[in-house]
Structures are given as structure tokens and as C-alpha cells.
Amino acid sequence: MKKQTNININVLPFLLIIVLLFVWQGISYFQMVPTYLLPSPISVVQAFIADFGTLMANAGVTLLEAFWGLLIGVISGVLIAIVMDLFTPLYKAVYPLLVISQTVPAVAIAPLLILWFGYGMLPKIVLITITTFFPVAVEMLSGFRSTDPDLIHLMNTMGATKWKLYYYVKFPNSLNHFFASLKISVSYAIVSAVISEWVGGFSGLGVYMTRVMKSYAYDKMFAVIFLISGLSLLLIWLVTFIQHKIMPWETNKK
DSSP, X not given: OHXXXXXXXXXXXXXXHHHHHHHHHHHHXXXXXOTTTXXXXXXXXXXXXXXXXXXXXXXXXXXXXXXXXXXXXXXXXXHHHXXXXXXXXXXXXXXXXXXXXXTSXXXXXXXHHHHHHOSSSHHHHHHHHXXXXXXXXXXXXXXXXXXXXXXXXXXXXXXXXXXXXXXXXIHHHTHHHHHHHHHHHHHHHHHHHHHHXXXXXXXXXXXXXXXXXXXXXXHHHHHHHHHHHXXXXXXXXXXXXXXXXXXXXXXXXX
């Protein structure tokens, strides 16, 4: 009975999406909003199919930028969390600066990075790194500091080094925190890549969006928006899949 309830709950979001699409199609069909401002879902699908090759080529560029920026951001976040966990005075000095760094909007940083590093891939990777390392650093630090003190005391009495303490105790304890932050970071990576491409670039989904917006091709605009959302959801699902493979005991609990 419980399993049946879970299946029904999982289906509800898809049903809601279908209902919204029908409403959207109805608004367009009865011209409640001009079609050049709000194209119908069918027009969006047709635009997606017509420009599929161009969309995929630009999506490849955006995903490559997101991959490198996310990789550097995750590694940086983990290293910063370890350093702050090891040295409390450094944590008190650095943590407020990390918080302040996240109050600056990405759209304000992107033009500066374009001016400093040019229109290539480097400024995009730097912006993605800046926006993705913070969730990882904060969550990993929280995971390190929530480790059972008795386990730490036991490892210390057994003569474990700090690195063994992290390997055997603190890192396993922080896995949930790591994957939670990674789900946030992968969505930030795609959005940051698109924002940086808006400001300046030669290719990518952000550049594509700018071009179709200037030509008032709103059906293509909606197509690329849905593609960006789909890529973000796919990456989040991929992180969840990896988490279930690495942490099968968490899946069994549910």
C-alpha cells in the first residue's frame, strides 16, 4: 500500500506539467496572448527540431565550460573546507569573506571577467568556479564538523594521522553533505555558463539565446530555455544516480 502511494506521488509532477502544457496551448490557440509574445508548445517543439543541430553544437560548448568550471569548483571547495576545518583561526578569517563573495551577482562579475580574460572559454570557467565552490565548501565543512567526537577520539587514541582521520571518518561522514552541495553546484554551473555567454562569447547556449532574442524568434527562445532546464535536471539526476551507487545504504533506508 505504501509503495502504491509513493508511485502516485512520483507521478504527480508529470501530471501537473501536462496540465500546464495544455493550459499554455489553450492560451495560445485562443490567442489570449499574441503568439509572437507567447508561442505555443507545439511551435516551441517545432523550433527545437528545426534548430536541433545548432542547439546541440552550442549545448556541447556550454557543457564543456560547465564541466571544467564545476570540476575546479568542487576540488577548490573540498580543499578550502579541509583547510578551514584544520585551522580554526583561518576559518574565522576566511568564512565571512566566502559569504561576502556570494553576495555579488554573477551578472556583475561576468563583464569584468570578459574584460580581463577575453571572449574565450577561460572567463566562463572562472565564473562557474566562483559560483560552484561555495556550496561545496560550506556543506563539506558542515559534514566535517558534525562528525561524531567519539569516533575522532577513538582514531586519535589509535594513533591515526590527520589524513587517515579524514579518509576513514570525516570524508565518509560528509558524503551526504557532498552530494547535496553537488546537486546545487551542477545547476549553478549551467546557469553561470549561460550568463557568461550572454555577456560575451563566440558560441554556447547563452550566445544562441542572445541571437534569437535580437531576431525576436521567441519560439527558439523558449526552446533553448527548456533545453537549459533539461540539462540541469539531467545533471542533478546523474548526481543522484551516482549517490545511490556510492551510498546504497541510504537508498535502502528510504
